[in-house]
Amino acid sequence: MSNGYSKDLEKWLPRLIAVWRASRGKGTGPETRLTPQEVKEVAAGVRQLSLGLTRERQLAGARYMDDPKLLGAYLLFYWPVSYAQARQVLGELPNRPRQVLDLGSGPGPVAFAALDAGGKEVTAADRSKAALNLARALATEAGEALATRDWDPTKKAPLPEGQYDLVTMGHVINELYGTGDSATAPRAALLEAVLAKVKRGGSLLVMEPALRETSRGLLHVRDAMVAKGYAVRAPCMFRGPCPALVKETDWCHAERPWPMPQVVEELARAASLHKEALKMSYLLLAPKGDEWPEPPPGRLFRIVSEPLEGKGRHRYIGCGPEGRVGLAMQERHRTEKNERFLQLHRGDVIAVTETEPKGDGLALSDVSEVRMVAPAGKGVPPPPPKEDAPKGPGTSPNPGAPS
Ligand SMILES: C[S@@+](CC[C@H](N)C(=O)[O-])C[C@H]1O[C@@H](n2cnc3c(N)ncnc32)[C@H](O)[C@@H]1O
Structure with missing residues (x-):
């Protein structure tokens, strides 16, 4: 059910708590839990973030990561959620990524999920220096190597150099280029530029909140990318325009049970939020030239x-x-x-x-x-090889995939 990441997630909790306590320069407490006073303090920030990012959305695109109270709340509450969501979706990748770039990383939940899923050289990029500082502190705490870069696509800042097996964008595109239909084209143009950094056989993972507005926004971007000739590795098997966009009231999201850490549970309760299953919308895109995965028979x-x-x-x-x-x-x-x-x-x-x-x-x-x-969270297997198919280039469903 948890794609086998629950032990990995457990290891992160004391690191998150230690880094948070160190960042505010005061207080000690139990390694794996927050004190009741800390829960109260962090829950106020969680409530503010939740209202601002999901309900009223006035924080979307704002510099909330530069406010220590909100960054702390993000680290202790949303970080484990994004980490678990990313581990769920990374379970669907057709191959293990080595070089990974995490754009809009914040304090790095998706970057660390990629490291724990086998990534070797991982770079986290964001415009918030405070969030990147926390990502580096977490890497030190975990004894992991993590490179960080300043990045802001709205300032036309160039993408980090290099070619990657996997680029991830966790809960960031909904914060870029405003709201409504006019955001689709610049978001799709950004994804196209990002996909140019993805090696053949690699993937771009875009993950978004499972709200109606943000999910439908992602589906519009999906349609724009499909129209430009890009293939979707998951979750879509339908190659035409997304049928969930036909009715205004429909949208498409994933929902998975997860091993919710006690800290998250306590903060959710203290902030009067319901957080039971993981809910997210996601898209795994293939770079130009890679075909849609051939489904197995049936x-x-x-x-x-x-x-x-x-x-x-x-x-x-x-x-x-x-x-x-x-x-x-x-x-x-x-x-x-x-x-x-x-x-x-x-x-x-x-x-x-x-x-x-x-x-x-x-x-x-x-x-x-x-x-x-x-089953949910696992990749759709390719069709069995045809015994009489001619061997050689062009016969693989995904010719660029590294073996
Ligand atoms: C909701 S957080 C997501 C953090 C992390 N990727 C995750 O999945 O939990 C959105 C991130 O996007 C970043 N962001 C928003 N607008 C940005 C911009 N114009 N340039 C770079 N990063 C931006 C924010 O600084 C923040 O770290």
Whole structure:
């Protein structure tokens, strides 16, 4: 369920607490917990950040990382969340990245997630010096090497030099170029420039908050990138314009259970926030010239909704190579071959057989089979090699992928 990162995350908590205490130059306390006074102090900042970044959004694009109280709240509350989200999504990469660039890194949750997922040379870049100082302090605390760079795309600052296996942008593009439709083109232009820094076979990970506005903003950018000829490695298998944009009320996000650290739980409670599952929207893009991943055989759907239970019936929204459709099955049609359908999670990729069109979706019956192709958080496997396929260049679904 946690892609095996829960022990790694546990190791970060005392480091976050130590670096935070050192940054404010006062106070000692237990290694793995905050004192009640500290919880109270940090929760006030968490509440302010939460309102400013998710509800009223007046902090989006503002210099909140330069306010020590808000930076501290980010470090102790949002850092573990972003770290866990990134570890979840990095589980879907087709290969292990070595050289990584984390843009809009803040104090580095995504950069450190990439290091823990096998990255060797990781660079964190942001315009906030205070956030980068904390990222460096965390690296020292962890005995890791982390390079840092000043970066601000709105000031036309150049991207850090080099070519990377992975570039990550965690919760940053929604803070760039304002709001609404006019932000799509400059964001897509930025992603295009960033993708020029990604090696063939590598990926650009863009992660955004799972709010309706920020998720739909990401889907618009996705469509712009697809229109420019870029391939999506995950989560989309549909190659046309995103069908979740058709209805204003729809959007697409991931939701995963996670090993929520006690510090996060206590801060959430003290700040009166609900933070149970991890929720985020994400996109893994391939650089120019890399093809869309070839899906394995079968009629595939990624589950993009929670279970929508009705009377005696299980229902989900699926999205796959043929688009976004409702999938439903009556409880009485359960068999050994389709019972997997009764316990699917958002993000799972399944293959189904023998469906009938019903309403605006598809109905499964007692002759249908349901096979798990990739559980949420795991990459969709490529098709098995064709025995009689000619060997040589051009036969791999992803010719640039390092072996
Ligand atoms: C919500 S935080 C995300 C931090 C981290 N990537 C994560 O996923 O938790 C957004 C980050 O974007 C950075 N940011 C916002 N606008 C920026 C800009 N114009 N140039 C560079 N960084 C920017 C902020 O300084 C902040 O560190």
